[in-house]
Amino acid sequence: MLAPTTRAPRWTSQRRVLELHLSELHKCGDLDRLKQIQAQVYKSHLHRDPFVVPKLVSAYSLCGRLPGALSAFHQVPSPNTLLYNTLIRACAHGSRSRSLAFDAFFDMRRSEVFPDNFTYPFLLKACLGPSALSQVEMVHAHVVKLGFLCDIFVPNALIDAYSKNGGLGLVAAKKMFDGMPERDTVSWNTVIAGLVRAGDVKEARQMFDRMPERDTVTWNTLLDAHAKAGEMDEAFELFERMPERNVVSWSSVVSGYCKKGDMEMARLLFDKMPTKNLVSWTIMISGYAEKGLAKEALSLFDQMENSGLEPDVATIVSILAACAESGLLALGKRITSYVGRNKLMRTTHVCNSLIDMYAKCGCLDIACDLFEGMVERDLVSWNSMLQGFAMHGHGEKALDIFFRMKREGIRPDGVTFLGVLCACTHVGFIEEARKYFASMERDYGIVPQIEHYGCMIDLLGRGGLLKEAFDLTKSMPWEPNAIIWGSLLGACRVHNNVEFAEEAVNELIKVEPSDAGNYAILSNIYAAAGRWDGMSKARVQMKGTGAQKPAGSSWIELGDVVHEFTVGDRTHPESDRIFMMLDRIGEHLKKAGYFPRAYS
């Protein structure tokens, strides 16, 4: 028998309605709606209600408005465990507010509000960055002291947090896993994911084979690991063997074949997918875009829209990155017009991707207009613009950007200095470059990475300061890589220095023995110096390694067709006319007094 309906007191039903509205916000994330509801909360005097406020806090967090979450939190004079937990989760969510999660936690402890088993998984999400490992260790100690290891969610979250901290963290994660009295599928999946992240696909696979019960996530993790490692035979074998496939499984194989460049196979599987979501479309479109296949990418983008799916920020950013990589301006412009029609797309992130894409495609004027038109510029915006100018040889403009960002109080990072040093190279500012390089760590606390050394070495070498360039190479805290030896070698060629060149090329061959270009360069250097003995030695050396030099290529986009050219290639339909034009240009150059170097 059902009990007769009892009428709840008016204030209770009002609160129920508000709670319901607030939990609906979890899905849509509508900020205006949230503000309306918050006004209702105030009007009903529920802004201190211990069950309503947590919902407000998480709704604000889901809308990406941490200040709103914080102010809702601060309305409550003495927050309880639930409210603190929601706040910690809200802070852990954003990338800039992670330290606030710990502030909230310490505040919670000071107020003698007791953490529970829900507190720690949230707090562990906030452990990222340089001091993450010690943070995880601290949380681990708390957990042990308060005895929350018995809730399997907590050790699982610990495994995840530990495993995100490199080799040392992975050791701790495995130790945690081994010490658990009981493990569930998530425990296994988390260690396996950690191993994959660390690049140890082999051990991940061993654990996968040892696992008592695998779910779709387990299969997907390993499938994707193989796909990302370029091992598509293994990936496809797992894909066929797995008992159940979902969108993620299909997306992973499609993505794997795209990365391998096997677009036919990728497309075949993409067409066979039982259900496609925004992610799968993004993978396929970006795959085409990255390969410069404009027609396919454009037509697929239209098909996606026709199927009723709205691209989101991630889709747009991903496609734009692919366009930037291949120089696919046509699709980039199509995306730009899409962004222009959608107010939701006017985010800093999207704008940054547009600037990067236009800059890399050589349209610096458009990139510049976009940059100047931005209302809110973040570090990435400044870096993209700076890098864009530097990359295309506009050293002064790049440095102007650097001075402007300093004036506006933006803290530069390592990427900024990479752009600055690159700009100095283009304008031959050796003295300035030395100054900036020295100021990185001293004034900004940025430890120069091997890329920064590479820039400096390149710059000194180009300037003819070969001795200084070699000295810097040897004083680096790392073993020089192929890029560094290569740029030293380039400098030796320009400045006709055979002694240094011999050393550089021998080192280059040590780190990159299968690149035939290196032997060719060595041989050319001997030839130029009239040392025929050395020349034939280099030729023999190359034969011995079976090295092959992949042909370099250049390409240009006209309309929406990308024309690609390689050395000696005569497959282009207009080939004869192109070579005729090249000859004419060559004549003009000679008349203007330019003679190509004998060896380059």
Added chain:
DNA sequence: ATAGGGTTAG
């Protein structure tokens, strides 16, 4: 009554 961990696009 209340909220939580692992995989895929960036």
